[in-house]
């Protein structure tokens with residue numbers, strides 16, 4: 113099979129490329145290297161079944177050729193990371209909305225199956241500790257808070273994909289990942305785990321925002337890949353939306369201390385008020401985010417196996433190398 117991965121030099125994209133190469137597939141990775149990095153795929157370049165294209169999803173000419181030459185598309189190219197979105201609101205909207213529109217339009221011309229990477233961020237915020245199901249309401253803050261730019265742009269992507277499926281019968285699968293972590297993820301654009309690991313290894317203060325009581329569920333990359341690959345080949349998944357996550361849950365404060373312990377670090381855990389971490393009015397945190405995994409389990413037998421301890425050990429080992 114010929115697989116096209118947009119955002120193929122990113123954290124998830126590069127691992128996905130590796131997985132499909134290991135399955136014997138031909139892989140083309142497209143990336144504009146805005147948040148992805150060529151070092152993520154350097155080890156794949158000797159493989160004759162791997163092709164790297166440095167370009168942008170907004171370049172319809174290039175995308176047309178690439179889509180024509182593939183059987184399956186994973187559309188992962190997007191502006192990601194809370195820091196990146198807040199620093200680049202306009203580029204984020206363009207990449208996430210226009211980029212997806214281009215991919216879906218061209219995929220529809222050739223009727224190529226598309227796995228669209230959305231985000232658990234589409235659910236927005238919610239009080240109470242209730243896991244999000246795919247049918248849950250979305251609860252978002254005002255448009256003036258830049259954080260919601262990401263959630264809204266990805267929701268528009270989902271609407272486009274659903275409309276293409278309903279009106280044009282373009283086979284699409286929509287996936288909402290929950291805090292995926294693993295080697296090669298950078299903390300540069302906000303993600304908390306690589307930031308804390310780096311801070312701990314360097315002996316710098318570990319920067320917990322707010323009171324650290326906010327909770328997340330972390331999904332190790334290998335489990336996320338199992339889910340993505342299974343969904344991409346499932347007939348029953350077409351036209352549907354899936355949470356992709358885990359039940360390995362922890363508060364950010366506990367996470368800071370766990371990483372400090374696992375790295376034997378002397379770092380202090382610092383609590384940073386939100387007003388100090390972010391320009392006023394740009395950011396709003398989510399108190400709790402967890403997935404209901406019933407649907408993906410029922411549809412493709414997804415069962416995440418790598419718990420947070422094991423995931424952190426592997427990530428720390430990667431950073432130490």
Ligand code: UDP
Pocket residue numbers: 194233291302303304305307308319320321322326328364397398401
């Ligand atoms: N966070 C933190 N310190 C950091 C970076 C993030 O305390 O240096 C917190 C952030 O406020 C959020 C959680 O960690 O509550 C997860 O943040 P991330 O950006 O990784 O993902 P998301 O907010 O999308 O779940």
